[in-house]
Amino acid sequence: MMPGARDLTIAILWQGVYPWDVRIEKFIRALSAYKVLIICRARRGMSRHEVDGNVEIFRIGTLPFPFNPWWLMRCLHILNKNNVSLIIFRDLPVAWLGITAGILRGVPTIFDMAENYPAALVAYNRKRYKLIVSGNALLPRLYEKWAVNMSSRVIVVADEQKERLVKAGAPTEKIAAVLNTPCAEQTASCGASSARNNEKRFLYTGKIDAHRGVDVAVRAFAAIAEKYPFASLVIAGSGRDAEKLKVLSRQLGIKDRVHFSGWVSHDEVYRHIAASYACLIPHIVSEHTQTTLPNKLFDYMAMSKPIISSDMSPVKNIIFRYRCGLVFKSGDTAGLASQ
Incomplete structure (x- = not known):
């Protein structure tokens, strides 16, 4: 000092x-x-x-x-x-x-x-x-x-x-x-993993707007839901497209397996991450997403969770550098489902 x-x-x-x-x-x-x-x-x-x-x-x-x-x-x-x-x-x-x-x-x-x-x-x-x-x-x-x-x-x-x-x-x-890394103290109390062995809980955290690509995640989950009967999708966050996605999940016949938590505190976000099987960053590629790194990337990494992300350059580069996940083409529902 x-x-x-x-x-x-x-x-x-x-x-x-x-x-x-x-x-x-x-x-x-x-x-x-x-x-x-x-x-x-x-x-x-x-x-x-x-x-x-x-x-x-x-x-x-x-x-x-x-x-x-x-x-x-x-x-x-x-x-x-x-x-x-x-x-x-x-x-x-x-x-x-x-x-x-x-x-x-x-x-x-x-x-x-x-x-x-x-x-x-x-x-x-x-x-x-x-x-x-x-x-x-x-x-x-x-x-x-x-x-x-x-x-x-x-x-x-x-x-x-x-x-x-x-x-x-x-x-x-x-x-x-300066990267958006979390403080170690925030994640330590949540444990590395609390997901049940037979459960595949996929998680998205953050705002629910069109450019976040959360609809891609919902459609991709619908494509794999029958194959994985113990899988679920948790969307922890709020935004102007939340109601649209609830309607979409009903239309796709997966409303009982897609869970919308609404806004949650930052501490609660880490508990959701700890309970997940894999974490999603489905954001749509744009000038905006090509020049930023979302907090959720480092939150997921801090909790040792595999990441499935769209091919935004900043996020993709981190994932490839640290071998911490998979990447799919932005907006490609089938590509995300295949991961």
Whole structure:
């Protein structure tokens, strides 16, 4: 620990509601020697200010959309009052707030780029993003380039993301790829495996949206269900396509063997993984998925579970490097079923 480290204060600017966020938890663990401020969005019924050990949470009532003057004023007040030495902002939607606050405060900023945000907006394909993503998300891409240039450092989660930014002109030494690996303590208490020997429980964890390819997993399971009478598919997560997939499982005659748990806590995710036979990452290949690594990949690996994934380059490269699973062509139901 560097001299006087406990006297330093680091602020994390987060666009969502805290708790809970897996990346912020990892930052808090990594910064345990420092005083950490979390400036985030408020939710009805939550306290606007909390203190938990070395972590102090400040919640602001409005949405942290770019160029929000109220957020900027509140952030500056909090930063100045606490003599903040470094600002980490997560993710692109709060880039202007983080960078502007850093300039006015006179401190360095770190852009925590958890994903290729412009490409993610295109992949989400939601009506509310229609204007923003016109022209292949030109405006978000220009905003991202400005944010990368203006930040002191950038953290990405995959080498492929770093390569993309460097090709766009960012200095390679400015960008660090930090993989989304879990803390060993989180998985140790769950045990390596608690699945019954005669049961083949396939598991998907995470959001249930069209670009996640969970429908491919449901259709593939239907193709093997008769051959493996003791097999089941567990979908642990929530999302706008969950109800559609429940209907699909009924139409395919497998509704009693496809189990939707809904949203579960991170600790509960590990218990689901421990009870599984094999774990799935069926995401559809796109610019978004070709430049990121999902948390679930490393969660599955940490629990020593075989992985069956679509052929997204970042995930495929990890699977081949560590020989921890199988890969099928994105969107190929028969290919997944054959694995």
